[in-house]
Amino acid sequence: AQKVTQAQTEISVVEKEDVTLDCVYETRDTTYYLFWYKQPPSGELVFLIRRNSFDEQNEISGRYSWNFQKSTSSFNFTITASQVVDSAVYFCALSEVLNTGGFKTIFGAGTRLFVKA
Amino acid sequence: DGGITQSPKYLFRKEGQNVTLSCEQNLNHDAMYWYRQDPGQGLRLIYYSQIVNDFQKGDIAEGYSVSREKKESFPLTVTSAQKNPTAFYLCASSTSGWIHNEQFFGPGTRLTVL
Numbered sequence: 623a624q625k626v627t628q629a630q631t632e633i634s635v636v637e638k639e640d641v642t643l644d645c646v647y648e649t650r651d652t653t654y655y656l657f658w659y660k661q662p663p664s665g666e667l668v669f670l671i672r673r674n675s676f677d678e679q680n681e682i683s684g685r686y687s688w689n690f691q692k693s694t695s696s697f698n699f700t701i702t703a704s705q706v707v708d709s710a711v712y713f714c715a716l717s718e719v720l721n722t723g724g725f726k727t728i729f730g731a732g733t734r735l736f737v738k739a
Numbered sequence: 740d741g742g743i744t745q746s747p748k749y750l751f752r753k754e755g756q757n758v759t760l761s762c763e764q765n766l767n768h769d770a771m772y773w774y775r776q777d778p779g780q781g782l783r784l785i786y787y788s789q790i791v792n793d794f795q796k797g798d799i800a801e802g803y804s805v806s807r808e809k810k811e812s813f814p815l816t817v818t819s820a821q822k823n824p825t826a827f828y829l830c831a832s833s834t835s836g837w838i839h840n841e842q843f844f845g846p847g848t849r850l851t852v853l
Binding site: 631654655657665666667713724725726729730732 | 770772774779780781782783784787789795797827829831835836837838839840841842843844845846847849
């Protein structure tokens with residue numbers, strides 16, 4: 623079965639520390655997409671990145687970077703020089719092919735990140 | 740500004756009552772979704788709609804119903820058959836349900852059953 627595991631329930635760091643959020647997935651599909659979303663205290667999820675299964679290049683966007691490794695079925699997310707505004711719940715997600723055609727998204731349980739000043 | 744609106748933000752319901760959560764989008768997206776989020780858990784899919792006048796059950800559809808009469812609107816009714824409805828409900832949309840696109844989320848409705 624398709625599955626996304628975020629083993630870290632909560633992480634607490636001090637501002638300016640680097641932090642890595644782990645994500646491990648399981649899928650039978652050969653073509654799939656992985657996502658990261660951020661949920662700040664306001665509750666609304668915000669899309670951060672999408673990566674397809676054929677593109678294993680690491681991605682960097684400002685202080686954010688993502689490391690996708692098919693060999694270990696992992697899609698980890700690193701925040702460099704963390705800031706208090708990074709405090710949120712972060713979800714890793716995997717797209718799954720539906721029997722009706724189309725796709726749905728399977729979410730991990732989320733990792734709550736606390737960044738202390 | 741384009742986006743997704745959900746109302747109300749907080750909703751209280753007595754046991755045995757049905758309640759409808761509103762979700763409207765002006766992004767011209769074909770696909771819309773309803774998720775339930777419980778503390779410490781990820782999002783679980785309740786219902787989804789890939790196109791107007793069509794919708795499908797997700798993983799936890801029991802006790803819920805939806806309609807998709809207009810492209811912009813995807814209301815969710817929590818019925819009295821839902822045994823544990825207290826949760827945070829999120830509506831989302833994407834350009835198409837047939838493409839691995841990212842989803843855009845509304846601000847959510849927190850439902851509490853008294």
